[in-house]
Amino acid sequence: MSLADYYIWLKAVHVAVALLFVSGVVATSLTLALLSTMPRESEKFVAGMRRYDRWVTVPAMIAVWLFGTGLAVSGSWFGQGWLSAKLGFVVLISGLHGVQSGRLRRLGAGASPVTVRSLPLVLFAAIAIAVLAVAKP
Amino acid sequence: MKKEIKINIALLGQLKLASVIEASTLALLLCVAVPLKHLWDWPGAVRAMGPLHGLAFIFYGWVLLQTVGAGVWPRRQIALLAASAFVPFAGFFASRYIRRHIEALDREYAAK
Numbered sequence: 001m002s003l004a005d006y007y008i009w010l011k012a013v014h015v016a017v018a019l020l021f022v023s024g025v026v027a028t029s030l031t032l033a034l035l036s037t038m039p040r041e042s043e044k045f046v047a048g049m050r051r052y053d054r055w056v057t058v059p060a061m062i063a064v065w066l067f068g069t070g071l072a073v074s075g076s077w078f079g080q081g082w083l084s085a086k087l088g089f090v091v092l093i094s095g096l097h098g099v100q101s102g103r104l105r106r107l108g109a110g111a112s113p114v115t116v117r118s119l120p121l122v123l124f125a126a127i128a129i130a131v132l133a134v135a136k137p
Numbered sequence: 138m139k140k141e142i143k144i145n146i147a148l149l150g151q152l153k154l155a156s157v158i159e160a161s162t163l164a165l166l167l168c169v170a171v172p173l174k175h176l177w178d179w180p181g182a183v184r185a186m187g188p189l190h191g192l193a194f195i196f197y198g199w200v201l202l203q204t205v206g207a208g209v210w211p212r213r214q215i216a217l218l219a220a221s222a223f224v225p226f227a228g229f230f231a232s233r234y235i236r237r238h239i240e241a242l243d244r245e246y247a248a249k
Contacts, residue, residue, distance in 0.1 A: 065195065069188070098199045102206020105148065109141035111208075 005134060007074055014067035017060045022126045024057030025093060028100045029035040029122050046107045048075040053101055089125040096122060142246045145209050146239055152200045153235040154181055156221070159197040160228025162190035197222055 031049050035042060068090070077083045096118050107113055170182035189223075198219075205215055221227035 065192075092200065094195075095202050098202030099206035102148070102203035102208075104206075105144050105203070106207045108142065109144045111141060 007071070009068055010071050010074065014064065017063040017067065018129075021057060021064050021097075022061035022093070022122075024053060024060060025097045025100070026073055026119070026123050026126075028053060028057070028104060029119040030115040031115070032100060032103055032113070033119055035107065036115050038113075042113075043108075043110075046104065050104050050108050053104060056107070058101070061097060064090070065094075072101065082132045082136045084131055087115075089129045090134070093122060093125045093129070096125075139246065139249050142249070145204075145207060148200070148204050148207055148209065149235055149239045149242070152218075153196040153201045153232050153239065155193070156218075156228045156232040156235060158172055158194045159206075159222055159225060160232065162186065162193040162213050163225055163228065166190050177194065182216075194222060194242055195226075 015094070028049065031046075068097070072078050072083060091118075100116070100118065103116065166183070169221055170186040170187040173179045173182045201215070201218055204210060210218070221231040
């Protein structure tokens with residue numbers, strides 16, 4: 001198998017885990033935005049969201065970073081403007097996910113929900129990442 | 138309340154581990170890998186330690202943000218803990234500070 005063959009598989013896995021990661025962050029954002037409007041007995045829902053975050057979203061985020069770094073190295077793209085901008089958005093979305101994950105833990109411990117409006121920022125970052133990765137302007 | 142303290146203790150345990158890893162990889166990078174590159178013309182160690190420290194730095198930042206989301210720290214302490222990741226050896230002091238915080242939470246947990 002040549003390096004070009006590996007590249008296409010690396011890219012395929014990177015896109016797959018990126019989809020899982022972003023969908024997980026969007027779901028958590030929605031949960032945190034809407035939880036205060038939900039009926040009081042939402043502990044089971046929060047526990048389910050925490051489990052999903054722990055077993056799907058976090059591993060997907062780690063895989064995104066590892067495969068993304070592999071792709072950037074294989075294409076010698078480090079230092080190019082589009083990748084630096086994309087990395088900025090990836091750091092932003094990963095950081096937001098860290099804060100959201102902490103909030104979910106707190107909610108799981110019985111803290112009262114506070115409305116968090118991070119969804120527009122997450123969606124904007126996801127669109128920007130997709131455009132930068134495909135168009136490489 | 139007791140459950141919240143328990144979750145905070147678990148999160149701070151992860152943060153302590155992350156700060157030790159971050160500080161150790163930075164110390165190895167600066168004290169071993171960089172001299173090997175510039176004094177003995179052997180860049181292999183920097184090539185290995187650089188990305189490793191990068192990953193440790195990201196892990197520390199991510200766990201710190203989790204503690205921010207969980208509401209463990211006031212803003213000043215968040216800024217100090219974030220700054221400690223940029224100063225060589227400061228991560229070791231940060232881990233001691235986090236350990237003291239865990240011990241205080243342990244006492245609070247036992248008293249409840």
